Amino acid sequence: MLVDLKDGSCRSCNGQLEITVVDDATMSVVCLECSDNYDVESDAFGDGCMKYFFPLMAQRDGIGFTGE
Ligand SMILES: [Zn+2]
Secondary structure, eight states: OBOOTTTOOOTTTOOOEEEEEEOSSEEEEEETTTOOEEEEETTTTSSTTTTTHHHHHHHHHTOOOOOO
């Protein structure tokens, strides 16, 4: 899942990030510009986990995301 640039960007070059893996408390991101990759916290993008982490966790677990 791509990270909206207004929510967050690469710590190295400010390029666009893509979330590649979600774990129970972290997400792995990769930069589309410089290929830097690192882990961030579940609410690293200031969205309270609602926009990225929870939907990705639901997707990973194969359950529908209800928004609750
Ligand atoms: Zn970068």
